Amino acid sequence: MSAQPSAATRAAAYDVVVVGAGFAGMYMLHRLRGLGMTARVYEQGSGVGGTWYWNRYPGARCDVESMQYSYSFSEELQQEWDWSERYAPQPEILAYANHVADRFDLRPDIQIDTRVERAVFDERANIWSVTTSDGKTVTAKFVVLATGCLSNARVPDIRGLDRFKGKVYHTGHWPHEAVDFTGQRVAVIGTGSSSIQAVPVIAEQARHLTVFQRTANFSIPAHNGPLSSQQREWFRKNYPEIRRFEREVARNGIYTQQPDRGALDDSDNERRARYEAGWQHGGTVFMSVYNNVLLDKAANDTAADFVRGKIAEIVRDPVTAKLLQPDNHPIGSKRICVDTDYFATFNRPNVELVDVRTDPIEEITENAVRVAGKDYEADALVLATGFDAMTGSVAKIEIVGRYGQTLNQKWAEGPRTYLGLMSAGFPNLFIITGPGSPSVLSNMIVSIEQHVDWIADCFAWMRSKGLAAMEATKPAEDKWVEHVNEVAHTTLYPQANSWYMGANIPGKPRIFMPYIGGVPVYRQKCDEVAAKGYEGFAMTAAEQRQAAAS
Ligand code: FAD
Numbered sequence: 382m383s384a385q386p387s388a389a390t391r392a393a394a395y396d397v398v399v400v401g402a403g404f405a406g407m408y409m410l411h412r413l414r415g416l417g418m419t420a421r422v423y424e425q426g427s428g429v430g431g432t433w434y435w436n437r438y439p440g441a442r443c444d445v446e447s448m449q450y451s452y453s454f455s456e457e458l459q460q461e462w463d464w465s466e467r468y469a470p471q472p473e474i475l476a477y478a479n480h481v482a483d484r485f486d487l488r489p490d491i492q493i494d495t496r497v498e499r500a501v502f503d504e505r506a507n508i509w510s511v512t513t514s515d516g517k518t519v520t521a522k523f524v525v526l527a528t529g530c531l532s533n534a535r536v537p538d539i540r541g542l543d544r545f546k547g548k549v550y551h552t553g554h555w556p557h558e559a560v561d562f563t564g565q566r567v568a569v570i571g572t573g574s575s576s577i578q579a580v581p582v583i584a585e586q587a588r589h590l591t592v593f594q595r596t597a598n599f600s601i602p603a604h605n606g607p608l609s610s611q612q613r614e615w616f617r618k619n620y621p622e623i624r625r626f627e628r629e630v631a632r633n634g635i636y637t638q639q640p641d642r643g644a645l646d647d648s649d650n651e652r653r654a655r656y657e658a659g660w661q662h663g664g665t666v667f668m669s670v671y672n673n674v675l676l677d678k679a680a681n682d683t684a685a686d687f688v689r690g691k692i693a694e695i696v697r698d699p700v701t702a703k704l705l706q707p708d709n710h711p712i713g714s715k716r717i718c719v720d721t722d723y724f725a726t727f728n729r730p731n732v733e734l735v736d737v738r739t740d741p742i743e744e745i746t747e748n749a750v751r752v753a754g755k756d757y758e759a760d761a762l763v764l765a766t767g768f769d770a771m772t773g774s775v776a777k778i779e780i781v782g783r784y785g786q787t788l789n790q791k792w793a794e795g796p797r798t799y800l801g802l803m804s805a806g807f808p809n810l811f812i813i814t815g816p817g818s819p820s821v822l823s824n825m826i827v828s829i830e831q832h833v834d835w836i837a838d839c840f841a842w843m844r845s846k847g848l849a850a851m852e853a854t855k856p857a858e859d860k861w862v863e864h865v866n867e868v869a870h871t872t873l874y875p876q877a878n879s880w881y882m883g884a885n886i887p888g889k890p891r892i893f894m895p896y897i898g899g900v901p902v903y904r905q906k907c908d909e910v911a912a913k914g915y916e917g918f919a920m921t922a923a924e925q926r927q928a929a930a931s
């Protein structure tokens with residue numbers, strides 16, 4: 382038999398294969414174009430936008446203000462785009478992603494409806510072979526995983542789910558056509574950020590809504606509203622300083638007042654006034670009122686008590702109010718939620734809260750969710766059950782590095798990276814916002830741009846030095862992993878069973894995955910590493926590659 386590849390499997394050579402066409406993949410492609418590198422972006426969805434392509438559930442919107450949750454790399458773009466609201470709704474963010482794709486003419490190099498299934502590194506040639514769901518294999522010098530931290534929707538393993546006769550939706554995989562719950566009995570499972578946004582909107586449509594809560598969550602009101610042209614202009618005029626601040630000053634990459642004291646430094650009255658001002662201002666900024674809320678349990682309790690008090694004021698039925706008050710994790714140790722009328726929704730006569738912490742969901746029948754022997758009937762089921770976060774989408778690709786080792790084998794006890802950017806044993810494979818980088822603890826677009834710029838600058842440097850390959854060294858990686866863990870354990874974060882810890886996925890190793898050191902410190906570290914000739918990375922010269930390959 383001939384070993385000739387068929388036309389369908391013939392290899393093409395790119396400088397870079399990028400996996401994913403969300404904000405990370407699109408900006409990566411733009412930078413690669415600027416370097417004159419050839420690139421192919423593969424996206425399994427039928428369009429660009431990533432998170433904002435998939436999460437079309439009612440009420441979906443960003444919780445970092447839109448004037449900040451947007452690209453900064455193009456002055457023209459940030460001056461010309463008009464955000465309509467303080468927190469833009471999903472369709473508008475998706476429209477923005479599409480605008481970016483068109484404005485920078487990205488689409489010719491993006492192949493949609495195509496999953497990357499496998500990537501294998503050829504050690505002799507320093508080349509990756511990438512196999513896609515259309516049966517083709519291409520080769521590339523570099524692979525960049527822009528696969529997203531929250532892109533692998535998780536369907537819980539609940540008995541009987543497949544028997545349910547009504548429609549089943551996952552918030553992270555919402556249909557493109559409009560879903561109308563009018564007149565229906567709807568069951569929502571989960572009470573994380575997605576549910577907290579969706580519940581108030583679904584409650585307005587549905588005849589009856591039952592919310593199944595395992596863990597009550599802290600949520601801060603968004604106080605969303607239209608943006609005036611003056612507000613937009615203020616941001617546009619001040620963008621140079623705002624963007625500098627996001628990158629160099631704010632731990633979370635968000636331009637906001639920085640705390641100058643701890644929660645216990647103020648008197649009870651002063652503290653209450655500050656929390657009240659934070660609550661009235663709205664959004665994640667509430668967590669920045671004091672500088673030690675995530676470091677000191679006593680300080681944390683003051684913020685948690687304040688929010689529990691607000692819940693008790695808003696929710697009329699005391700039993701429901703009590704159930705909605707989080708009591709098993711420090712505030713902020715699970716991602717703080719931002720809502721519009723979430724708690725008040727439980728005052729509606731058509732909304733019911735069911736506690737599934739004490740009695741987990743037993744099973745799902747043809748027409749109901751069964752808890753403690755009682756059937757809660759439903760016509761539609763909404764799974765707001767989250768994601769296999771940070772590593773889930775990477776793990777779905779079979780990535781084979783040096784010595785035939787797969788990334789899943791290497792990460793079996795938890796992800797190991799140097800700076801969240803590369804993993805030893807996998808040369809020329811880069812991850813955008815990977816585990817071990819600030820990623821999900823920050824304004825993600827700030828972190829995405831930082832990673833993309835670092836990677837693009839690195840490619841340019843490698844070219845200027847005639848290098849064929851680059852790889853994280855094991856000692857540098859070990860030291861970084863240790864540092865990431867050490868910093869995490871100086872905070873209250875590891876006390877919660879959060880997706881940051883992998884705790885939402887049965888069997889997933891309990892490792893705190895993002896880097897807590899903050900955006901400015903992390904950025905500085907990455908810049909220092911680059912300035913020292915990419916310290917902690919091993920380089921292979923092009924001549925070495927040619928010699929090895931011949
Ligand atoms: P994604 O947007 O997740 O894009 C990754 C893409 O890769 C996806 O389209 C996926 O289909 C594709 N992909 C994955 N694997 C493969 C494969 N094997 N082959 C081909 N394609 C693949 N962050 C904030 O900072 N502020 C917010 O307000 C905010 N709101 C959010 C709201 C929701 C509902 C969710 C789920 C997340 C939110 N986030 C927010 C985080 C958000 O994920 C990031 O802000 C950002 O959009 C991530 O961009 P990305 O390109 O890195 O990843």
Ligand code: NAP
Nearest residue numbers: 442443444537571572573574575576595596716765766767
């Ligand atoms: P999530 O925070 O992981 O919430 C999932 C919810 O489902 C949790 O309440 C979880 O309970 C529950 N759950 C899972 N399996 C269950 C089961 N078998 N029985 C009962 N309950 C179950 O997921 P998410 O709400 O989709 O949010 C994920 C992240 O995406 C957020 O933290 C945020 O970073 C981002 N996001 C942001 C926004 C925004 O406002 N811009 C909106 C949505 C998402 P437990 O807590 O007990 O595990």
